[in-house]
Amino acid sequence: MGAHHAWPKEGLARVPYWVYTDPEIYAREQERIFGGSSWSYVALEAELPNPGDFKRTFIGEKPVVVVRDKDGSIGVVENRCAHRGVQFCQKHLGNVTEFMCPYHQWTYDLRGNLIGVPFRRGVKKLGGMPEDFDPRNHGLRRLNVAARHGVIFASFAAQIEPLEEYFGPSMLSLFDRVFDGRELTVLGYSRQLIPANWKLMFENIKDPYHASLLHVFLVSFGLFRADQPSKVQMDRTGRHGALISWRGEQNRTEDNADMKSLIDDFRLRDPSLLDPVREFPEYTVVMTTIWPNLIIQQQSNTLAMRQLITRGPGAFELAWTFFGYVGDDEEMTRRRLRQANLMGPGGFVSIDDSEVMKFSQDGVAPYPDAAGVIEMGGRDWKDESHMVTESVIRAFYSYYRQVMTL
């Protein structure tokens, strides 16, 4: 990297804007972060209940296919034919007995083994593959796979710590709070293309400071306010983080007089939109960011995986999978679906985030040599029992800089 890639001398208290735009940085991220020693979220087991079920998805920008084998085990292979690189799987979800590339009909079993090469022996003794061509050397590249309580992760790294160690004890206990072993059911998908660097999405969910200011809707209905009990929590590396809050007394006080966005007279015409019931122990909202591509959303009763799929330095796809539990009664399912109105590309709350992320990208891209100021709550990073902090963003960049050697 050139001299222009020197991190500002203030350290974690600054984020230089070239990290959001530079193609070299983006390429290095693909190699070291998404292609490196990390567990990326790829699917829920509930999306692939039967042998032969597959889901086409991405890790970073690399296309992969998650598939359930005949024996019920889950595999993840690159969505790239071993012959000439064709992205052979084109459907989001489906069921197959084998994968066949349409170009030259090379065929693979569900484990990615090459089982058919048309005209391998030639036609009328002409042509064909060389004598020593061994299909065993030309299967689809398989990724490392780990699953816990119905959630599937994959890694390009051959050697990587077990998923549970990767999470660390504090993140694992938050994960197990939602994924407690109950069977999941998918409620539906939402997809949006956000014209901003992928890290801005992580910063957003690692930033409780903005939530009580930007999100007037949340504030107005007491769903999230700076004066309510809350905390931020991280793993020992700083790469994962969680914003946690729970309901408390909420009145207009001197402490929240700064929240200009508070609209006291705003009442929902149809209050059934927000009719949360206590479902999980202790906390009302837990938003967890799992390095490098997952946000787990538990906002009252609406549950979703938000998967980040990078599309160059200036854009990413946010793929939402909303889910519930197989045992949910009709009323609970209805509640989850209604509260989903807060989230997604048309969400009462999420619209603010996707719009502001674009404003961020529009602001930082033309000024690569400037830097963001990340000093709320100090200049280091640690768990905190309040939300007036940017500690979790500093933690993220502390780990990011190690992986990226920046």
Add this chain to the structure above:
Amino acid sequence: MEEYVQHIVDTLALSAAQLRLELEELYSAYSACLDEERFEEWPDFFVDQCLYKIVPRENFERGLPLATWLCESKGYLVDRVVAIRRTAVYAPRYVRRMVSGIRVLSIRDGAIEVRANYLALETLQDELTRILNAGQYRDKLVVEQGRLKFKEKLCIYDSLLIPNSLVYPL
């Protein structure tokens, strides 16, 4: 065809040609209301007990219940308008809706089932106009106080990958 024409004549006292004109007029007025950002008037196109949903086609076809927007009463529609006006933060934009191919599918129990194609174009200030959303309306209309109103309006969209956000109604 003849059967339902007769039915319309009987129940709504309209001829098929009149109904076609009424629908043409209604969908034009609906689009104009939204294109001109008269959002406060938008809920009045619906009856009180209505259903309005914007749904990705992949969910619709797989029978998955999740909607991008879910409004289960006129009150929900009013709440969406209040959010657009007072709480949501978003870049200034114009959205223009094109509706074509309005077809009556059936008339049953006093409700007219209508389908139409729609296309919503979005223009941000510094950017070229782009397609925001393309899909099909699957509507159920009823007559309330002499006016055709939506009892149900589903916007099933093909454009699964939404360019950033869906701020205004379709």
